[in-house]
Amino acid sequence: MNPFSARTVLSRAQRAGLVVALALIAAWAVLRPMIVVQTVVAVVTVAYGAAIVFRVVLVWAASRGEHLIRVTDEEARAVPDHELPVYTVLVPAYREPSVIGLLMSHLGALEYPADRLEVILLLEEDDRETIEAAARVATAPHVRILVVPESQPKTKPKACNVGLEQATGEFVTIYDAEDVPDPLQLRRAVVALRRLGTEYVCLQAELGYFNVDQNRITRWFALEYATWFRSLLPGLVALRMPIPLGGTSNHFRARELRDIGAWDPYNVTEDADLGIRLARSGRRVGVLHSVTLEEANSDFINWIKQRSRWYKGYLMTWLVHLRSPRATVRQLGWRGLLCLNLFVGGTPLAALLNAVLWATTILWFLDRPPVMEEIFVPPFYYLGVLCLVFGNATVIYLNVLSARTMDRPDLLGTALLSPAYWAMMSLAGAKAAWQLLVKPSYWEKTTHGLHLAKESADVG
Amino acid sequence: MADIAPVRLAAPPAVSVVVPTRNEAENVRPLVEQLREALGATPAEIVFVDDSDDDTPATVTALSERDPDGVRLVHRAVGERTGGLGGAVAAGLAAARAPWVVVMDGDLQHPPETVPALLAAGRRNRADAVVASRYRTPGRVDGLSGGFRRLVSRASGTLAKVFFPRRLRAVTDPMSGFFAVRREAVDLGALRPRGYKILLEVVVRSRMARVDEVPYTFRPRAAGESKASFREGVRYLRHLSLLRLAATRHPVSPLGRMTGFALAGGAGTAVNSAALWALGEVAGLPYLLAGFLAVQVAIVWNFAVIDNLVMPPGEHARHRRFGRFLLLNNSLTPVHLGLLFGLVQWGGLHYLPANLVAIVVVFTLRYAVTSRWVYGAPPSGVVGTLRRAVQTRLLLAALLTAVAFPALVAIAWNGLWTRGDAVPLLIPVAAGAALAARRIRPGLTEPDVHDRQVDGLLAAVLLTAAGTLLALMPSPGWLVPAALAFLAGSAILLVGTRAVARLRWALLLPLVAIGGVMPAVDGAVDAGLRAVVTLLGRPAGPTSSDGGLVTAYKGAELLLPAHQLPGLALAGGMVCLLISAVVIFGWRGRAVLRAAAASTVLAAVTVGAVLAVLLVGRLLGPGAFRIAQLPVFVDILLAVVVAVVVARWSPVPDRAPARAVRQHLPRGRFVLVALLAMAVLLSVRTLPQIEWITAGGVR
Incomplete structure (x- = not known):
């Protein structure tokens, strides 16, 4: 049994600690309300400032030297077919009948000998539509349809675990149904993992979007991904910190993956959790320079749903790995701890706090209530102002930087408009926090194929 | 050996051709011959409805004896000729036995060779009626003598299209006397032929939905005299107006009935207020008595309007209908009077505006009561349509906003009597409503993805903003943004984020009303x-x-x-x-x-x-x-x-492809209660500052 499963979000000790802490704070708040508020504000401001500084440090670290693992096309193709290992591709899909046909053509484009490739489509029992659609297109002998029996929790990691049990490959990777992977990606991963040695058990390929220009949301999303995969993740690699994996295109050594217990079916960002667990077991993760294109979420509500699931999962992962603090410190070291708190926990919390802080700022400019002067004690007030001015400028600057690394100068306007995107993030953060309390293991399904409707409408 | 009567096994007719004739003996025979030639193998009957005084009936009878199923005669003697030409056609329609009936004149100006085209168009397009048009390009007006008569004919056709723009959309020649109708689409009982132009009568009174058209060329008269006269033309306008009235009365569609009820209710409110004013101010009765009497006047008025114009008579006699109506409406009169009393006594309102409030409350209450008690849990028909309509929800959101911001209502009201220093709220609100009206249905490419938590969070943000603005910003300039925040928040809760996002510009238009930039x-x-x-x-x-x-x-x-x-x-x-x-x-x-x-x-x-x-x-x-x-x-x-x-600018929504998925409408019962509570709380904030100006109080 995985000790870090999100089956219970808070362990008994955590719960007791939380209750005691809240009781103490409440008691104190009754006695000295102003001091409690001041302290909360101070702690929040410092944490917020630290998260921003951490990001800047990551970008700085990423910019010093090369931290992506590069395998050229020639090197990738140089491996003779008979020396390639069996590679298992897991494709979990639920309610995706519209994109399953495209998936087959994208996987067909992979340059990997069919006799050494094993594609397992992981479909859910109650999803007849997708099963039928898949049965129509999955005609190649190396493609298997595996219907996952109905059982709770019905999540993507559960399906992946079922698939992993059946997998025969030496290497395993995951693609989502709508992904368009780089055709040489599997070969690159093989070459890279062999070159790096057994210390590395996982490679995360870069993710990008094929529908960047569909609307403003997809452009923001693309910029954010560029920041994430070109600056933040390489920064984590450079500082030898744990890497929260992305949901698709992670390439594993199958044996090691099984050893550490594979995915946590109760965690809704099983990938990030897996990244931390890999780090705890002393294994390393690299970022492979090979892009998988995904569908950027183009719809506001759909985006909020997806993002809230990610944030909920990050919060879960954060809480889960704080269960036994001493073991965490021992296994992750101070770097890992920083990453866990400021990156995994910090991303959703910052999104959530952003809304509160912006509301406070607006309130101040509207009404200047005198009580706020009391709440913000001078040193923290100045720190807060610094965060407001410097922090926002930094994040916008990072986005502008990403527009540059993507070589898409036309995204400059989008980068400058990113505060509106933060508002969306805050909304997702609030939804995530609410769901974490109400239904933690609920998998907020993202609808795919929205770019298809648009295209057919444009044509017809 | 007994005589065996000849048994004819003729196929039942597929088409009946109705030909009204009057003193046209010499045209009958050629017409029959040409029709037979044109129809070929199609089993057909030709029904002559004859109003003649000459030997036309004899000619027809002679033909009929040779072919009793193919040619029939309906002769109307001198006393029976009701409705003139139109009456004759109606009689022919009643006598016709085939599923399709073609109506044409007996004077050979209508070419029989067009008949198959009419029938083909009707079957192909599933139309209720197909008109043979003189004006559609290939057809030409050769027969009408003189430019002036052509002009008159054209103008009267255009006039008819002005009266019935929707029904006659595809028709260029509504004056045509040459057309085909589906027998079962004709409501014979509803026809009130007035001699002139039976086509309009048939199409409008039978409430036909699909009318199509084929072209033909009007031929010169072969023989006989023309019946089109100037006097017929004069009667035409009267006929059109009567038809329009008839088509507007007793609407069939739920929406039409709803509109009828709403208009009747609006007029009833005015009548109620006027009666109260007359009884209270002029006659000087105590206001409660005046209120009671005014309610009775309004009930009688509403019954008259609804019974005569909106609802079809149904199975009960008129006096019974009136009795039920009176009983049902009076069941809530005690509530009405109690409310009136309370508002005047404790609310400090003048009894005329108080009466208005009472009318609205009682109307809502009656609506709720009838939908819950009378119609039971799953509301059906008009009530259900109304309840499930996004429009209703939006209206509720607007009403709640009005409740929450009475000061804004007061400003808008006062602006009607004196010019303030802002744009009258009325204008942007009207523009916003017009903009919203056409965007209520979702577009075809819109994803059907909804999330109640997102609704809740967004609404919480907006409602908090509304409350904060109201609490912190006392200047009236901030009332509109606060009200808009409240309106948007409540609309999001009531119809969902996606619908509100579609309507966002309409919601924002009232911002124009802030005079700050003006x-x-x-x-x-x-x-x-x-x-x-x-x-x-x-x-x-x-x-x-x-x-x-x-x-x-x-x-x-x-x-x-x-x-x-x-x-x-x-x-x-x-x-x-x-x-x-x-x-x-x-x-x-x-x-x-x-x-x-x-x-x-x-x-x-x-x-x-x-x-x-x-x-x-x-x-x-x-x-x-x-x-x-x-x-x-x-x-x-x-x-x-x-x-x-x-x-007019707004694109007409595609009516044909109804979405497979029903339009998303979140559950709103608890939301409504919560919003109402919040609105009442917010209203306390601005209620004391209100100063109403009435028309009489203008400087």
């Missing part, structure tokens, strides 16, 4: 108006020293003061037009051009309105002038113009 343009627009009005001269006189407009009545000077000029209303209307144009057409030159054109119209209407006000003063004197210069008239006029223009 004072700069205000003076300029007023000056422009003044310049144009004085340029046009009479009835406007010269400008007064302070910029007002002056006219004279019997030597006395009447002044329309500068601050009463509708410059702000005009400017606000133009801004609304511009925003709407950009929303509808996008950021294109076309949008600006359209907005400019519409603004010109709006400006012309404003100038016309100001001139009309001055003219009223000049002709009718100072009393009428004081009433005419109330801003409410000009504002309503401008609001109507803006709304009509915006509605």
Whole structure:
């Protein structure tokens, strides 16, 4: 049994600690309300400032030297077919009948000998539509349809675990149904993992979007991904910190993956959790320079749903790995701890706090209530102002930087408009926090194929 | 050996050709021959409805004896010829046995070879009626003698299309006497033929939905005399008006009935108020008694309107219907009077506005009671449609906003009587409503993804913003943003984020009403108006020293003061037009051009309105002038113009492909209660500052 499963979000000790802490704070708040508020504000401001500084440090670290693992096309193709290992591709899909046909053509484009490739489509029992659609297109002998029996929790990691049990490959990777992977990606991963040695058990390929220009949301999303995969993740690699994996295109050594217990079916960002667990077991993760294109979420509500699931999962992962603090410190070291708190926990919390802080700022400019002067004690007030001015400028600057690394100068306007995107993030953060309390293991399904409707409408 | 009667096994007719004839003996035989030739193998019967006094019946009978199933005669003797030509056709329709009936004149001006085309078009397009048109391109008017008669014919056709734009959309020749109808689509009992142009009668009274058309060429008369006369033409207009009235009465569609009920209710409210005023103010009765009597008057009025115009008679006799109506409506009269008493006694309202409030509350209550108790849990029909309509939810959101921000309602109300320093709220609200009306249905490409938590969070943000603004920003300029935040929040809870996102521009239009940016343009627009009005001269006189407009009545000077000029209303209307144009057409030159054109119209209407006000003063004197210069008239006029223009611009939603998925409508019962509570709480904030101005209180 995985000790870090999100089956219970808070362990008994955590719960007791939380209750005691809240009781103490409440008691104190009754006695000295102003001091409690001041302290909360101070702690929040410092944490917020630290998260921003951490990001800047990551970008700085990423910019010093090369931290992506590069395998050229020639090197990738140089491996003779008979020396390639069996590679298992897991494709979990639920309610995706519209994109399953495209998936087959994208996987067909992979340059990997069919006799050494094993594609397992992981479909859910109650999803007849997708099963039928898949049965129509999955005609190649190396493609298997595996219907996952109905059982709770019905999540993507559960399906992946079922698939992993059946997998025969030496290497395993995951693609989502709508992904368009780089055709040489599997070969690159093989070459890279062999070159790096057994210390590395996982490679995360870069993710990008094929529908960047569909609307403003997809452009923001693309910029954010560029920041994430070109600056933040390489920064984590450079500082030898744990890497929260992305949901698709992670390439594993199958044996090691099984050893550490594979995915946590109760965690809704099983990938990030897996990244931390890999780090705890002393294994390393690299970022492979090979892009998988995904569908950027183009719809506001759909985006909020997806993002809230990610944030909920990050919060879960954060809480889960704080269960036994001493073991965490021992296994992750101070770097890992920083990453866990400021990156995994910090991303959703910052999104959530952003809304509160912006509301406070607006309130101040509207009404200047005198009580706020009391709440913000001078040193923290100045720190807060610094965060407001410097922090926002930094994040916008990072986005502008990403527009540059993507070589898409036309995204400059989008980068400058990113505060509106933060508002969306805050909304997702609030939804995530609410769901974490109400239904933690609920998998907020993202609808795919929205770019298809648009295209057919444009044509017809 | 017994005589065996010849058994004829002829196929039942597939088409009946009805030919009204009058003194046309020489045309009958050629017509029958040509028809047989044109129809070929199609089993057909020809029904002659004869109003003749000559030997036409004999000719037909002779033909009929040879072919009893193919040719039939319906002879109407001198006393039976009701309805003239139209009556004859109606009689023929009643006698016809085939599923398709072709009606044509007996004078050979209608070419029989067009008949198969009519039938084919009807079957192909599943139409209820197919008209043979003289005006559709291949057809030509050869037979009508003289340009003037052609013009008259064309004009009367156009007139009919003006009266029935929807039904006659595909018809270029509604005056045609040559057409085919599906027998079962004709409601024979409803026909009231008046001699002239039976086609309109059939199409309108039978409420046919699909009318198609094929072309033909009108031929010169072969023989006989023409029946089209000038007197028939005079009766035509009367007939059209009667038809229009009949088609508007007793609507069949739920929406039509709903509209009918709403209009009747609106009129009933006015009647109730007027009766209360007459009984209370003029007759001096105590207000509760006056209120009771006014309710009775309104019930009688409502019954008269609904029974005569909206609902079909049904199975009960009229007096029973009235009894039930009276009983049902009076069941809530105690509530009405109690509410009236409470509002006057403790609410401090005058009893006339209090009565209005009571009417609205009782109406809502009756609606709720009938839908829950009378119609049971799963509401059906009109009630269900109404309850499930997004429009209802939006209306509720608007009402809640009005409840939460009574001060805004007061400002809007007061603005109707005196010009404030902001754009009258009426105009942007009208523009917003017109813009929203066409966007209620989701587009085809819109994802069907909804999330109640997102709704809740967004609404929480907006409602908090509304509350905060209301609490912190006392200036009335912030009332509109606060109200909009509340409106958006409640709308999100009631119809979902996606629908509100679609309507966002309509929701934001009322922001135009904030006068903050306006004072700069205000003076300029007023000056422009003044310049144009004085340029046009009479009835406007010269400008007064302070910029007002002056006219004279019997030597006395009447002044329309500068601050009463509708410059702000005009400017606000133009801004609304511009925003709407950009929303509808996008950021294109076309949008600006359209907005400019519409603004010109709006400006012309404003100038016309100001001139009309001055003219009223000049002709009718100072009393009428004081009433005419109330801003409410000009504002309503401008609001109507803006709304009509915006509605015309809006693309008509595709009616055909109904989405497989029903339009998303979140559950809203608890939300409604919570919102109502919040609205009442918020209203406490601005309620004490309210000062109502009535029409009489104008300075």
